[in-house]
Amino acid sequence: MLNKTLHISTSPHLTKGITTVDIMKNVVYALLPVAGYAVYAFGWDALFLLATTTLSAVITEHYLCMWSGKPTTVGDWSAVITGLLLGMTLPPAFPLWMAFLGGVIAIGLGKYVFGGLGNNSFNPALVGRAVLQAAFPVAITTWSAAFVSDRFFGVSSSLLAQPFMKPTYDAVSGATPLSAFKFDGVLTGSYELAFGMVGGSTGETSAIVILAGGLYLASRNMLNWRIPVSILSTVYLFSAIFHLINPETYPTASFMMFSGGLMLGAVFMATDMVASPLTPTGVVIYGVLIGLLIVIIRIWGGLPEGVMYAILLANAVSPHIDKITQNRVYGTTKQRQTA
Amino acid sequence: MSQLVKDPKEKSFFTTLAESPSTNEFIKGIWKDNPVFVQVLGMCPVLAVTNTAENALAMGFATTFVLVMSNILVSLLRNVIPKEVRIASYILIIATFVTITDYAIQAISVDLHKSLGAFISLIVVNCLILSRAEAFASKNTFIPSVLDALGMGLGFVLALFSLGALRELLGNGSLFGMSIFSDNFQEWIVMILPAGGFFTLALWLLLFNILKERRSHGK
Numbered sequence: 001m002l003n004k005t006l007h008i009s010t011s012p013h014l015t016k017g018i019t020t021v022d023i024m025k026n027v028v029y030a031l032l033p034v035a036g037y038a039v040y041a042f043g044w045d046a047l048f049l050l051a052t053t054t055l056s057a058v059i060t061e062h063y064l065c066m067w068s069g070k071p072t073t074v075g076d077w078s079a080v081i082t083g084l085l086l087g088m089t090l091p092p093a094f095p096l097w098m099a100f101l102g103g104v105i106a107i108g109l110g111k112y113v114f115g116g117l118g119n120n121s122f123n124p125a126l127v128g129r130a131v132l133q134a135a136f137p138v139a140i141t142t143w144s145a146a147f148v149s150d151r152f153f154g155v156s157s158s159l160l161a162q163p164f165m166k167p168t169y170d171a172v173s174g175a176t177p178l179s180a181f182k183f184d185g186v187l188t189g190s191y192e193l194a195f196g197m198v199g200g201s202t203g204e205t206s207a208i209v210i211l212a213g214g215l216y217l218a219s220r221n222m223l224n225w226r227i228p229v230s231i232l233s234t235v236y237l238f239s240a241i242f243h244l245i246n247p248e249t250y251p252t253a254s255f256m257m258f259s260g261g262l263m264l265g266a267v268f269m270a271t272d273m274v275a276s277p278l279t280p281t282g283v284v285i286y287g288v289l290i291g292l293l294i295v296i297i298r299i300w301g302g303l304p305e306g307v308m309y310a311i312l313l314a315n316a317v318s319p320h321i322d323k324i325t326q327n328r329v330y331g332t333t334k335q336r337q338t339a
Numbered sequence: 340m341s342q343l344v345k346d347p348k349e350k351s352f353f354t355t356l357a358e359s360p361s362t363n364e365f366i367k368g369i370w371k372d373n374p375v376f377v378q379v380l381g382m383c384p385v386l387a388v389t390n391t392a393e394n395a396l397a398m399g400f401a402t403t404f405v406l407v408m409s410n411i412l413v414s415l416l417r418n419v420i421p422k423e424v425r426i427a428s429y430i431l432i433i434a435t436f437v438t439i440t441d442y443a444i445q446a447i448s449v450d451l452h453k454s455l456g457a458f459i460s461l462i463v464v465n466c467l468i469l470s471r472a473e474a475f476a477s478k479n480t481f482i483p484s485v486l487d488a489l490g491m492g493l494g495f496v497l498a499l500f501s502l503g504a505l506r507e508l509l510g511n512g513s514l515f516g517m518s519i520f521s522d523n524f525q526e527w528i529v530m531i532l533p534a535g536g537f538f539t540l541a542l543w544l545l546l547f548n549i550l551k552e553r554r555s556h557g558k
Binding site: 167 | 523525529532538
């Protein structure tokens, strides 16, 4: 009876009127230009790949909800984001059946096992990619070049590999700027990097478009700007120091900033609202940690790129960061806090 | 469904067998108290040596042998071993049979011995064996102890095989070293890596829990 007149709940009691769905929709709007540029750069391959991962994420979410007897949560758009982000981290000519599997793993293992949106301790898209990287190391490191002249005439044969079968590649694969530098010592120019004129994952190639999406979200307060800023400045600072020490072996800071998945990871993946810390200090620690790990993996690691592992590792420690950066409750002293 | 309902007084041979306590000692290890899927014991070999079906079976049978022999000896000596030093005595008994197994496997196949590596010696500290000695054989007579060990051992073999077969099938496209799919099959490398062990174990646990839940709901 009482419930009809009085609604009893915990704080906060005043809200801004922005729901999860609004935020998720805006993230999708910010991702659409990145997806559009990816299709422009890689042709139909990118379109089919992004469509497959998005569909597979949405279908998996829907069926897992149905299976566990809960109302479907597809309407909150978060599965669409996971699918889009997963597709953007994969090479453009990645076999579609593997991409579909990645979407299932991202939602099933990365999100639903933990209890759905709001409970995932890792970024679901990166969980999907990490499993794909461990399962199919060859396919996920076979890159195709951007702006190939016949990219809008048909699709790569590797894309249409039969389920459970090895893909066949029809073109000699191009290297990414990072692997070209790491294994061949070739440095790609900044102009090519900024406008995505290079090989690489579907959505990571154009830094400018990604930054524009990030600015849009940050201006609407739907993205914690401290995370990308602290990641990017850490990477800039540390790679600049290494470049000053020895310009022969270490690339310039701007090369490190604009190559690989750094922009996409810093703007859209590390900022995952569930898997990142909550306190303002904690968020900066988290960003610095990701930046440091990226530089360490790129410079000393066996892999050319380390954004995915850096973000996953930082996701794992983010609850601990939250715990050590809790604000002191107003009116209490330090002694009483620790006691 | 009506054919299945029988006169409750009339008992077939199988019903009598199924209801006898010694059958229960045997069956419980395979299904109800499966050492891996229900008790989640002995995870070290379960995750480490199940990358092929052959390794999994060898490991399972080696563990079963040690389990049966140590259960026999522990149940026979249960009144002789002082309570204060029982764990040390059990470990000594288990270690004796592990050493026998180690040499036996080396004599049968050096390759197998190499691929199982240190995990044969590590059977000594498999908590499944010690737990059966402590929880069952030290309190029961010879026959139930043997049945218990056989049941638990078979349950362990079954679990290891279901992990090993799935991992080899997906990770290598083969079963017992024989190619199953066409040459063009794309191996899921992750399945034969340690991470694949965890994924596969989780999948089987999920399946087991679904089946168990269905059963308890049906009753």
